[in-house]
Structures are given as structure tokens and as C-alpha cells.
Amino acid sequence: xxxxxxxxxxxxxxxxxxxxxxxxxxxxxxxxxxxxxxxxxxxxxxxxxxxxxxxxxxxxxxxxxxxxxxxxxxxxxxxxxxxxxxxxxxxxxxxxxxxxxxxxxxxxxxxxxxx
Amino acid sequence: xxxxxxxxxxxxxxxxxxxxxxxxxxxxxxxxxxxxxxxxxxxxxxxxxxxxxxxxxxxxxxxxxxxxxxxxxxxxxxxxxxxxxxxxxxxxxxxxxxxxxxxxxxxxxxxxx
Numbered sequence: 001x002x003x004x005x006x007x008x009x010x011x012x013x014x015x016x017x018x019x020x021x022x023x024x025x026x027x028x029x030x031x032x033x034x035x036x037x038x039x040x041x042x043x044x045x046x047x048x049x050x051x052x053x054x055x056x057x058x059x060x061x062x063x064x065x066x067x068x069x070x071x072x073x074x075x076x077x078x079x080x081x082x083x084x085x086x087x088x089x090x091x092x093x094x095x096x097x098x099x100x101x102x103x104x105x106x107x108x109x110x111x112x113x114x115x
Numbered sequence: 116x117x118x119x120x121x122x123x124x125x126x127x128x129x130x131x132x133x134x135x136x137x138x139x140x141x142x143x144x145x146x147x148x149x150x151x152x153x154x155x156x157x158x159x160x161x162x163x164x165x166x167x168x169x170x171x172x173x174x175x176x177x178x179x180x181x182x183x184x185x186x187x188x189x190x191x192x193x194x195x196x197x198x199x200x201x202x203x204x205x206x207x208x209x210x211x212x213x214x215x216x217x218x219x220x221x222x223x224x225x226x227x228x
Contacts, residue, residue, distance in 0.1 A: 033213050043204060045219035052214065091158065101213035102171060103148065105158040 002027045002094050004106035012112040013082045020067075021077045021109050023092030033095050034068065034075045035103070040088040048090070051075065079111075087113045121207050121220035128227055133195040136223045139188055140209030148217065149182055149192050150206040158206075164190065197227045 004025045013019035025034070036048040051059045051068050058066050063083075067076045075094075079086055089108045095101040120139040128134050140147050148163040162172040164184045172182070179198070184190040194201055208219045 033216075035216060037219075043222050043224075045206065045208070045222075047216045047218075050216050095213045095217075102160055102163050103208070103210075103213075103217050104160065107157045 002029070002032075002096070002102075002104040004092050004094055004104055006092055006106035006109050008109045009107070010110045010112070012114060013079070014114050015082055015084060017082055018078060018080045019082055019111065021079075021090050021092075021111065023075045023077070023106055025073050025075060025092070025094045025106075027073075027094055027096070029096045029101075031096075033101075034066075035093045035095070036064070036066070036075075036077045037091045037093060037105075038086075038088045039091065039108070040085075045091075049077070082113050084113050084115060087111055119207055119209050119218050119220035121205075121223050123223060124221060126223060126225045128197055128225070130198055130227055131196045132227075133193065134197045134201075134225060134227075136192040136205050136207075136225070138190045138192070138207030138220060140190070140207070141211075141218055142188065144209035144211050144218070145187070146210040147184060147190050148208040148210070149190070150208065152204045152206060152222070153202075161192070194225075197225075199227045201225060202227050 032053045034051045038046045038048050049061045063080045065078045091108045092106040095103040122137045146165050149161040151159045161174045162182045167184045182192045204222045206222045208217045210217045
């Protein structure tokens with residue numbers, strides 16, 4: 001079974017500052033993948049970044065990076081130089097490694113960006 | 116590619132009516148997922164298919180819900196009869212393999228009055 005916990009229902013950040021969103025997970029899979037999705041008010045689910053659990057190097061996508069701590073089962077998202085367009089709900093998710101792997105989401109964190 | 120296409124985008128129906136939500140996955144993707152999003156319960160996985168075969172339907176809330184995937188390019192989620200508590204946004208997503216991630220449709224907002 002897989003579970004994902006996001007302990008911060010809401011976060012806020014000043015424009016141009018850095019913010020970190022927390023996520024912990026649990027899985028019985030020996031190999032798995034971790035994701036952060038963004039959901040703006042348009043409700044479209046947008047993939048922000050992904051991490052293969054077998055890779056020690058943290059993934060980075062432009063202003064978005066993760067801090068992956070496998071032993072602690074922690075997968076936090078860091079947003080640098082926050083922009084107004086980053087305001088959205090962010091979901092952490094985990095999936096198994098097989099091609100039938102299902103994606104399980106956390107409860108989400110609403111990020112507010114203040115000008 | 117047009118992405119995952121869901122229809123309708125909005126649906127308002129009366130309690131007791133049958134509702135059918137539709138999804139066209141990305142061509143070549145072999146897995147398809149149906150999710151329901153509510154404020155109270157967040158994003159719940161209802162059912163997923165691999166190569167058109169249902170793999171796990173343990174998230175389907177009750178017998179009023181059913182899903183089919185008659186071919187690789189089309190899936191439906193049906194609610195019969197609908198109830199007000201079914202009001203939610205229903206997402207369809209498809210995937211080629213977990214490593215590549217999952218692509219979501221724009222969702223169907225269902226309101227049952």
C-alpha cells in the first residue's frame with residue numbers, strides 16, 4: 001500500500017523569495033517514482049518535477065528542485081525566485097515502478113504568492 | 116498530440132439520473148486512470164486500466180459507479196443513479212509508463228442537484 005502525507009495545508013511566500021513544501025510517503029514497493037503536480041485555479045493538473053527513487057541525485061527543473069531523503073521517506077519541493085504564477089495547489093504523489101503502477105496523491109498544499 | 120481529452124467539461128444533472136463521463140487518452144499510452152477530486156477527500160483513485168483491462172477498481176465507491184474501456188482510445192465512467200454526494204471533479208489520466216509520469220485531462224465538474 002502507498003500513502004502520501006502533506007502536513008502543510010497552506011503556505012505563503014513573498015514574490016522572489018524561496019519556499020519549501022513538505023511531503024512524506026510510505027510504500028511497500030522496492031522501486032518507485034515520486035512526483036510533484038501543480039493545480040492552478042484552471043484545475044489542470046500539471047507535472048512539475050519527478051524523481052526516480054533509485055537515483056540519489058535530487059531532480060531539478062529550472063526554479064523547482066526537490067530534496068529527496070529516501071531513508072526518511074521525505075520528498076520536499078523547493079521553489080526558488082517565486083513568481084505570482086506559482087500560486088496554486090501543489091500535490092505530492094508516489095507510484096510504483098511497474099507499467100501498471102498507480103499514482104497516489106497527498107492532500108495538497110495551497111501556495112499563496114504575495115506581491 | 117492533443118493530450119488527454121475529457122468530455123463534458125461541466126455536467127449538471129438531477130439526482131437519480133444516469134451520468135456518463137468520457138475520456139480519450141493519449142495515443143500510445145497503455146494505462147488509464149480515473150480520479151475523483153473533492154474538498155473533503157482530495158484526489159481519490161477510482162479505477163485504473165492497463166491495456167484496456169481493469170487492474171484495480173478498489174477505489175470505486177459503490178455499485179452505482181462503473182467504468183469501461185472498450186478500446187485503447189476511449190473510456191467511460193458511469194454513475195447510475197447519481198446522488199448529490201457524487202458532485203466532484205472527475206479526472207482522467209493516462210500513462211505510457213510510471214517513469215514518464217501521468218498526463219491528466221482537464222477534468223469534468225459534475226454537479227448533482
